[in-house]
Amino acid sequence: DAGVIQSPRHEVTEMGQEVTLRCKPISGHDYLFWYRQTMMRGLELLIYFNNNVPIDDSGMPEDRFSAKMPNASFSTLKIQPSEPRDSAVYFCASSFDRAGYTFGSGTRLTVV
Amino acid sequence: DAKTTQPTSMDCAEGRAANLPCNHSTISGNEYVYWYRQIHSQGPQYIIHGLKNNETNEMASLIITEDRKSSTLILPHATLRDTAVYYCIARGSGSARQLTFGSGTQLTVLP
Numbered sequence: 184d185a186g187v188i189q190s191p192r193h194e195v196t197e198m199g200q201e202v203t204l205r206c207k208p209i210s211g212h213d214y215l216f217w218y219r220q221t222m223m224r225g226l227e228l229l230i231y232f233n234n235n236v237p238i239d240d241s242g243m244p245e246d247r248f249s250a251k252m253p254n255a256s257f258s259t260l261k262i263q264p265s266e267p268r269d270s271a272v273y274f275c276a277s278s279f280d281r282a283g284y285t286f287g288s289g290t291r292l293t294v295v
Numbered sequence: 296d297a298k299t300t301q302p303t304s305m306d307c308a309e310g311r312a313a314n315l316p317c318n319h320s321t322i323s324g325n326e327y328v329y330w331y332r333q334i335h336s337q338g339p340q341y342i343i344h345g346l347k348n349n350e351t352n353e354m355a356s357l358i359i360t361e362d363r364k365s366s367t368l369i370l371p372h373a374t375l376r377d378t379a380v381y382y383c384i385a386r387g388s389g390s391a392r393q394l395t396f397g398s399g400t401q402l403t404v405l406p
Contacts, residue, residue, distance in 0.1 A: 187338075216393065226339070226396035239393065274338050283329065284394065286338030 187287035189275050195293045201263040204290045207256055208277030216284065217250055217260050218274040226274070232258065265294045296395055297322040297385040304401040307377075313370040315400055317383030320364040326387045328359060329394065330368045332379040332402075339382065339396070342368065373404045 188207040216231040230240040252258040276284040300318040307313040329344040350357045356369040382399040
């Protein structure tokens with residue numbers, strides 16, 4: 184298995200632009216999580232899905248952020264419009280049972 | 296989920312055992328203890344988890360005290376590649392599936 188696949192690995196965009204981050208979870212995993220990591224705040228859970236349904240989005244910072252999971256093999260995290268304070272590393276993770284999460288390599292987002 | 300407390304940083308000599316402590320004094324009976332690590336610029340990596348019995352896998356051993364108020368992650372023969380931030384997390388077995396990461400312990404393995 185190729186693991187959790189995130190794209191792009193790096194994204195540099197101008198303030199005000201729309202940004203879309205993508206994630207392909209491990210086949211068979213029924214949970215998908217989006218985290219954000221910054222030096223100041225560490226790893227923060229943004230939202231998670233179970234069987235493609237959003238369960239808890241209380242970590243989404245504001246309405247500029249949205250996430251979708253149209254099917255079991257794909258999820259997106261969109262920021263529109265982007266702001267410099269959104270600069271962070273965004274991780275996607277998936278899991279099947281209590282054994283633990285598998286994280287992707289992350290997307291490093293820089294908003295200038 | 297119960298709060299966990301870990302030292303901010305630790306050093307370990309290469310080839311020696313690294314023992315990383317974690318306090319979780321308010322842990323409830325159905326909460327598991329999970330350990331993850333994050334090597335610089337990579338995503339967190341699952342290491343091991345347990346409820347009350349000691350656990351061992353190819354990466355590490357997890358020792359949980361009888362009262363479950365603390366645990367220790369043991370890397371038996373630390374290598375330079377084990378340098379990372381190690382996170383100890385307590386999570387219940389209920390419907391909530393999210394893991395809440397704290398600040399973790401920065402382990403530096405010294406040559």
